[in-house]
Amino acid sequence: MNIRALDLPTDARTPSAGGLLETVRRGLRAQPKRLPSWLFYDAQGSALFERICGQPEYYLTRCEVALMREHAASIADTLGVDVRLVEYGSGSATKTRLLLEHMAAPVSYVPVEISPEPLQQSVRRLGEHFPHLPVQPLCADFTRPLRLPIPPRAPRRTVLYFPGSTIGNFDTREAIALLRKMRAEMGDNGGILIGADLKKDTALIEAAYNDAAGITAAFTLNMLARLNRELGSDFDLAAFSHRAHYNALAGRIETSLVSQREQKVHVGRSQIAFGKDEAIRVEVSCKYSLEDFAALAGKAGLEVLRVWLDPERMFSVQYLVR
Numbered sequence: 001m002n003i004r005a006l007d008l009p010t011d012a013r014t015p016s017a018g019g020l021l022e023t024v025r026r027g028l029r030a031q032p033k034r035l036p037s038w039l040f041y042d043a044q045g046s047a048l049f050e051r052i053c054g055q056p057e058y059y060l061t062r063c064e065v066a067l068m069r070e071h072a073a074s075i076a077d078t079l080g081v082d083v084r085l086v087e088y089g090s091g092s093a094t095k096t097r098l099l100l101e102h103m104a105a106p107v108s109y110v111p112v113e114i115s116p117e118p119l120q121q122s123v124r125r126l127g128e129h130f131p132h133l134p135v136q137p138l139c140a141d142f143t144r145p146l147r148l149p150i151p152p153r154a155p156r157r158t159v160l161y162f163p164g165s166t167i168g169n170f171d172t173r174e175a176i177a178l179l180r181k182m183r184a185e186m187g188d189n190g191g192i193l194i195g196a197d198l199k200k201d202t203a204l205i206e207a208a209y210n211d212a213a214g215i216t217a218a219f220t221l222n223m224l225a226r227l228n229r230e231l232g233s234d235f236d237l238a239a240f241s242h243r244a245h246y247n248a249l250a251g252r253i254e255t256s257l258v259s260q261r262e263q264k265v266h267v268g269r270s271q272i273a274f275g276k277d278e279a280i281r282v283e284v285s286c287k288y289s290l291e292d293f294a295a296l297a298g299k300a301g302l303e304v305l306r307v308w309l310d311p312e313r314m315f316s317v318q319y320l321v322r
């Protein structure tokens with residue numbers, strides 16, 4: 001679907017097809033090979049991610065939703081009144097609804113999402129649910145500087161909502177850089193409401209990224225299907241497999257696409273050679289202790305003001321301020 005037809009304000013720097021080809025070529029020429037995890041989220045990938053969230057092994061969504069059901073009133077109270085809520089990577093914005101239900105007349109809600117289809121859908125659904133809420137969607141890559149739309153009235157504070165432990169998809173250096181960017185965007189009086197998945201039993205973590213129904217494997221492989229669709233590359237999906245394992249030392253899930261045999265793939269005018277068992281790193285999902293996360297925030301000039309946990313104490317939502 002074409003972005004124009006959806007009538008969404010699109011940031012000028014949203015990746016174009018030319019940019020996509022260059023990103024992919026660069027990543028596949030690197031040693032070891034890697035592809036950025038934002039490539040997962042085309043329309044199909046976003047739909048597969050929604051299905052992951054419903055898998056019994058994927059505790060993250062279950063726990064974060066339980067947390068929001070239990071603590072949304074307390075969270076809304078901490079954020080205060082006259083808030084402009086900006087959500088990074090809003091996807092289907094399910095958790096946001098739980099939060100908005102407890103917020104007193106927010107100034108506006110700005111969902112920032114790279115994939116136009118889920119953005120469009122969540123705007124429509126939120127509009128039905130909250131007819132008086134000014135919604136100002138922005139189709140953009142939230143890792144880049146954002147030109148936020150002008151709010152309908154002056155907010156007391158801007159709160160950047162970043163749920164889902166998506167921060168975990170960035171390595172430490174990138175996470176600090178992103179938090180610093182967010183710190184600048186929220187302003188002096190602003191805050192960051194962020195989901196952070198906690199360290200726990202390795203088997204539970206690994207099961208969440210290797211669900212029995214194979215939805216996560218399909219999600220990972222969809223990245224290659226997307227490249228075939230959008231770049232006309234010729235990845236043989238049957239010749240790559242999903243691998244996700246917990247690196248305890250680094251405290252993170254590392255996800256790769258592993259070549260099942262020696263093979264060559266055409267991407268644009270380049271030919272990329274793969275050895276048998278050669279991996280393309282496609283994602284990391286960092287897990288934190290509360291101390292780890294406070295230290296990470298500290299490196300970005302942020303302080304943890306409050307922490308909420310789900311009843312199983314598997315997931316955290318934290319409020320960061322300057």
Ligand code: AVJ
Binds near residue numbers: 052060164
């Ligand atoms: C985007 C952070 C919510 O890393 O857990 C889920 C993405 N990847 N299963 C995560 C993902 C594979 C997910 N988040």
